[in-house]
Amino acid sequence: MSPTSDQTTEGREHRVSRAFVALADTLVADFDIADFLAMLTQRCTELLSVDAAGVILRSPHGEFQVVASSGRGAQLLERFAVETGDGPCIDCVHSGQPVICTDLSVGRARWPRFSVAAGKCGFRAVHALPMRYHHQSIGVLTLLNAAAHGVAIDASRLGQSFADVATIGILQQRTIDQGERLSQQLQAALTSRIAIEQAKGVLSQHGGVSMDEAFDRLRGYARAHQLRLTALAGTVADGKADLRAILAHPRG
Known part of the structure; x- marks a missing residue:
């Protein structure tokens, strides 16, 4: 029997x-x-x-960095925006306000390079x-859709x-020393992203899988074995991890 609309909504x-709850659980x-x-x-x-x-x-020095993405396409586009300084996401960080474009073919005049990319x-x-947080803008969450007017x-x-709760969660980590803790968290995110990208490349090449699948298996293995994602990525990048075991782990 198929679920009713009320059951679907409740789910x-x-x-x-x-x-x-997960986004707020950062302490x-x-x-x-x-x-x-x-x-x-x-x-x-x-x-x-x-x-x-x-x-x-x-x-903390004003530089932009892509630190998370749900797939290869989003990662490439966000990285392009950072490198060119063009796009709604960059404007959003600068202004601290939402920037919405429901059809990039119409917004091409405003973001020519980003729209093409x-x-x-x-x-x-x-x-x-x-x-x-108040007047401090630490980043941007970008939602992307293949269809115009798709969000x-x-x-x-x-x-x-979600973005607001995540921001509060990140900033809660700096309660002892606001400036120093925030700098450490953001710098840690930038540094960890490098290790994760290296690990994805190693797993992709070793297992003949896509970068997205490599990341799924890396993250799934880390969670299954209660390992920090960044630490596991570092061992993969350094050649000290069991690549076969990680690649054999089912996708999350």
Whole structure:
């Protein structure tokens, strides 16, 4: 018997509630910002009916870095935006306000290079949502969809709530010394991303799998064995991990 609409709604509401709990649960000894932001992008694609999501953070020195993405296409597009300084996500970080383009073919005059790159990556709709606390903007959560007008307003609002909770969660880590702790967390995210990208490349080449599948297996293995994602990635990049065991782990 198929579930009723009320049951379906209840199930989604339960998953949304669990997502908020997970995003708020950052006051733990082994908090891993890389895994935390990867979970944020995953929850967005699962619950907001979008095709992809990505997170860009701004370092204490004002530099932008892609620190999480739900797939290869989103990662390439976000990286292109960072390198060119062009796109709704970059404007969002600078302004601290949401920047929405429901059809990039119409917004091409405003973001010419980004719009072309987005089309090549398979995206036409972008909702860039600020990760901000009061007047401090630390990054942006970007929702991407292949179809024009493909991100519903309600989904965008819920995405903003996810971004707000995630931002508070990150900033809670600096309670002892605000400036120093925030700098450490953001720098850790930037550094860990390098290790993760290296590990994905090693696993992809060794196992003949896509970069996305390599990341799924890396993250799944880390969680199954209660390992920090960044630490496991470092052992893979250094040639000290059991690549066969990681690649044999089922995708999460």
